[in-house]
Amino acid sequence: MSEQTSNPIRDAISQAIEQNRVILFMKGTPDQPMCGFSARTAAALQSLDTPFAAVDILPDPRIRQELSALSNWPTIPQLFVDGELVGGADIVAEMYESGELAQALGVEQPDEAPAAAPAGADPAPAPLGIENRLS
């Protein structure tokens, strides 16, 4: 809390946010979410057919602590676009429904056949830097 000298986890998180245009911090992974809020948020992104990085915060409680300290956002999930916190599950859901999310991501809102297989919607691999540092 008081140490500002060296904080490798926070640095890794900041870097991941800088280096990935769309990055979701969640519980679990997009394929195996461990919480309903994270699941819904990842699903909204996947249905927009846009690549995104996903970071599972569960392996180390310090990831969440540092992320929340950095973002001033206490809960998970957290979505960042272009380095900025877009919001948590509620805001992303609202923005998805209104089309604002597609706009923010620069993609087309899927207005038909939402049940179709979201081809190519596989999320980008998680930034391994974070997990590597913690292993």
Added chain:
Amino acid sequence: MATSAELKETIQSALPGASVEVESPDDVHFTARVVSDRFAGMSRVQQHQLVMGLFDGRLGGEIHALSLKTETP
């Protein structure tokens, strides 16, 4: 243990004049709708940060989830 009434009171005393509805099926997961003129000029993220900040340290703990909808009158 948190209660809907307690959350509502906390939000209302921090945002005088706000219209606040809080619901919870289990006193762990909460849904709140807050309408306040204090939100004017704030981004949605800032509005949520303001409300969630009132429960600093309790969110994710005894308040497992606080689903929020914030609006200006």
